[in-house]
Amino acid sequence: MSQSFILGGTTLFIPGRNLLIAAEDDSTQLTLSNPATQCLHLLIQHHGQVVEREYFFQHVWLNNGAQVTNNNFYQNISLLRRAFKEFGLNDELIITVPKVGIRLSSELEIESRFDASVGPELPVKRVVSAFPEPKERPRRVWPLFAGVSLAGLLGIFLLWRSEFEPRLQDFVPLSQRGECHIYGNADATDYRSHQQFIQQDRLDCKGYPWAYITLYPNFQRMSVLRCRQQYNAWRDNQCITSYYLQEPSHAGT
Template sequence: MKYRFNDRIIFDVETGTLSLSDLFDEPVTISNPSKRLLRLLIAHQGDTVSREAIFKKVWDDYGMISSNNNLNQCVSKLRRVIKALGIDDEVIATVPKVGFMLRPEIMVELCEAEEPKVAESPEPSIPIITHSPVPKSCFDILPKVPLRYVWASLGFMLVIAAGIALYIFNAPSRSESYLGKAGNCTVFMKNSALLADTEFATEVLAYAEQQKIQCSADEYLLLMRSKQLKSYISGVPRLFFLRCKILREHNIEVCTGLENENGSFLE
């Protein structure tokens, strides 16, 4: 079973992944509790789901330990991945002192229709005709269409197909991509050719792990590559490791260098 959010993000329940609907990006795997939480919110979209109900349906019923910390981390991870995949609107809303809600403004579609059930025949050996007999020639019941209209329709279809192809192959890529986890921090990187280097990604995550950084629910780590601030070696760009926090009340994000780890963000 698959769900589509705002015609952009595909939630595959079977694999527990979130990905772009255009199939040009690798899916992001989420944890089993996060998957169960998202399914629960989808089933009750527009209604507030209490923390107690979430604890039972996501953790307790599966023999797992539930806690406010585990729930907050799941919600934070889902928000981060959904935002990285291109939906800037708040998908999961916090209802203070009650629980969480999948916002009713978010368009959620079931994009994988169930297979229709085939009625069993009481007499398997006798074929059952469920439609009218086909005429000897189907073309006998079709109106005669001038040939010029046929060519015009084909030309229009080719123009539409060319436009779709241009949109797919020239669509702008997301500005940030998911890199992995370092401790309880989610690590993203501005789109760069370095993302294709798995050894580089592993080293970056290992470095972030060594810093023993603790991220709150609205914080994450961001790696940026820039040529504007030149390095000592000519032609070599610099990488910047930032710690970012979402200030929801101001609708902005604030990023600082890791050396300012103990400094507080603006409130």
């Protein structure tokens, strides 16, 4: 059973397929990125309410093992506004609440539905041949079908990896204390705050000796991802995440 939504009576949103489809013309479709899809789904689930930026960060990126910046977040919100406009919806229905988060206007009518198969059904034309099919043809088609399926699965996997890979391998080495290997996010402007946090000696690296600190100036919240081994996007990493609030004199959990 899959869930879909009719937005403003004009647009079908199918989260499970990352799709927006024009209700009156099923040939008009737009495939959203995974983060954009999840952001829109969260806005719909909290229709009319402000969804805090940190809530998006946690549920769209961090829970999937990915890191996120403010720029990346607002780029996805901008993509949703452009998608709304393309489908005839007012892009101002997606409202930014400064320093808080995003709200989906209560003026937008949303109809939720559950279907065994969502999305417009395309007509299937049955073609009857006047000549019998050779019996050997199915054997020849099978390897081709298997190859196409494998290529499709590989493409989906690579798309998923490019969307959710946290790029921890690009983090900058900051310190090594005993068994603890400490890294910082590569897009930080400087690492004074990182080093200050490290000097407080609050990192517990026992069992999780690889620590990845994500911290930005003027951003109160920071995160530390600790892993049992050096992060690798091609394996199942065993990691835990801790969060801290930056204060004038110290960081607290």
